[in-house]
Amino acid sequence: MYNSTIKPKKGQCVDCPEGSENFLTAGRCSYHYKIHRANVNGGPKKIAKRSKKGQKEDRQYTIKRLQFLAQPGNQRCFVEGCNNRADTVEHTAGRWGSNYLDESTWKPCCNYHNLEFERNSELSEKYQVSKISGKQKIIKR
Ligand SMILES: [Zn+2]
Ligand SMILES: [Zn+2]
Structure with a gap:
């Protein structure tokens, strides 16, 4: 069940240098999570390629x-x-x-x-x- 009161867990982000501790979302710090999501969604918006x-x-x-x-x-x-x-x-x-x-x-x-x-x-x-x-x-x- 979804629980909105869950506190973010701290730990090692998979993309951060070894030994760092951050609040994690799906195994990543907020910074790397954003990058990860952007990549999953087809990467940063590129200028439309010419047909x-x-x-x-x-x-x-x-x-x-x-x-x-x-x-x-x-x-x-x-x-x-x-x-x-x-x-x-x-x-x-x-x-x-x-x-x-x-x-x-x-x-x-x-x-x-x-x-x-x-x-x-x-x-x-x-x-x-x-x-x-x-x-x-x-x-x-
Ligand atoms: Zn990170
Ligand atoms: Zn002129």
């Missing part, structure tokens, strides 16, 4: 991106008043789904503005097409 399809898209993207930025009309950042060299692609409709590889939603962008778009929501709103298309913009994939 096979995603990996293929990444390879396509790498190539398309270079071709895109090599085009004569895409040499400069598309942001008004910015004349920096475009080193990156700005996904004006987000990076999700087919937009990821859809060059019609891409704009050439300098490194500075690429960062600015992530942290400056006003600028982002001005240039993102998500409002027009009515599609929700999702940066994380």
Whole structure:
């Protein structure tokens, strides 16, 4: 029968160095018990691995991106008043789904503005097409 008044037992945690004494849960100290449970549950949460399809898209993207930025009309950042060299692609409709590889939603962008778009929501709103298309913009994939 379950007895909630049971006091934790002290003893040697199976993962601790020999000779240490801790309150044990299922043979482990609270620290190692947590690690143990995390491992049992499939380990620490990993950043979602890219699917096979995603990996293929990444390879396509790498190539398309270079071709895109090599085009004569895409040499400069598309942001008004910015004349920096475009080193990156700005996904004006987000990076999700087919937009990821859809060059019609891409704009050439300098490194500075690429960062600015992530942290400056006003600028982002001005240039993102998500409002027009009515599609929700999702940066994380
Ligand atoms: Zn331990
Ligand atoms: Zn720029």
